[in-house]
Amino acid sequence: MERPELPLPQLHAFVVLAEELHFGRAAARLGIAQPPLSQQIRRLEDKVGHALFTRAPGRITLTPAGSELLPAARRALTDLADGLAAARAVGSGSAGRLRIGFAGSLALTVLPGLLRTFRHQFPGVHLDIHEMTTAPQIAALHDKTIDIGLLREPPSDETELGFRTVLSEPFVAVLPSTHPLATQRTVQLAQFADSPFVLMPRTVGPSLHDQIIGLCTSAGFTPRIVQHAVEWQTVCALVETGLGVSLAPASIRRIRLKGVAFRRIEPRTARTRVAVAWRENDHNPLVRCLLAAISQDPPNSTPSRSSG
Structure with a gap:
């Protein structure tokens, strides 16, 4: 049996009249005249197929059918109000879900402060x-499985993603604490020409990998890579064993x-860039909210906007 649709204005009129049990007061509360209110109730009763109110001079009461309908009508109106409020919250960016990808090393720099700022401004997200x-x-980002990326050395050939620099920091040499150069506060990159290197594979960060190779090339040598590691903590752990050095x-x-030393390198102009990334055509308001939060409190950075 097909269920009749119950228009929400009629349910609203029914609930108000059930609470007031007086057409005059119910009409005043609804901001309408009594005849339109009576018409709404009649239409609802026609859809239900039974009277909802018993009418007597100067007095009305709910029928058994009306008493049965009242809790469901209240729930329907409450669910609608809650749904509208939730939709407005998501639409305004004050609620919803934001999926963020981040490079592990950023847990040591920009990530904690950014998340604190954003959670303070948008606790419902x-x-x-x-x-x-x-x-x-x-x-x-292209597959739409994350909404925001926090990454190092964004690619220069992207046309669908936007990037904004949030941090620029120098490179350091990573070497075993027993390495002869560990006694120096600053080292020349050329001094590592004969050293084995531990680096991240190019597949996980092409631009950063190429930048490190380029620094070595500018110093007059091609690094001899003996081991790859995906995470910087693993790189450092392998350096600690004496397997090689790294940048x-x-x-x-x-x-x-304890077994790893970090030393400044020359030239000091060599720096790596951390950027926030997003889809240019993403209409999720939370993305713009996070970008605004970064702009309000950039962590040791000079924000700049670039894409493509």
């Missing part, structure tokens, strides 16, 4: 955080390993 390197973040962003110094 659920943050879904995923640790991933640069290349997987780019793929996840890494300066924030890696916050990884505390």
Whole structure:
């Protein structure tokens, strides 16, 4: 049996009249005249197929059918109000879900402060955080499995993604604490020409990998890579074993390993860039809210907008 549709204005009129049990007061509360209110109730009764009110001079009461309908009508109106409020909250960016990808090393720099700022401004938003390197973040943005990326050295050939720099930091040399150069506060990059290197594979961060190779090439040598590691903490751990040396962003110094030394390198102009990334055609208001939060409190950065 097909269920009749019950228009919400008629349910609203029914609930108000059931609460007031007086046509005059109910009409005044609804802001309408009594005849339109009576028509709404009659139409609803026609759809139900039974009278909802017993009418007597100067007095009305709910029928058994009306008493049965009243709780369901109230729930329907409450659910609608809740749904409208939730839709407005999501539409305004004050609620919903935001999926963020981040490079693991950024947990040592920009990520904690950014998340604190955003959660303070938008406590109703659920943050879904995923640790991933640069290349997987780019793929996840295109696949729409994340909404925001926090990555190192964004690619220069992207046309569908926007990027904004949030942090620029120098490189440091990572070497075993027993390495002869560990006694120096600053080292020349050319001094590592004969050293084996531990680096991230190019597949997880092509631009950063190419930048490190380019720094070595500018210093007059091609690094001899003996081991790859996907995470910077693993790179440092392998360096600690004496497997080789590495070049890494300066924030890696916050990884505390007794057998690893971090040293400034010359030239000091070599820097790595951290950027926030997003889809240019993304209409999720939460994306714009997070970008605004970054703009309000950029962490040691000079924000600049670039894409493509």
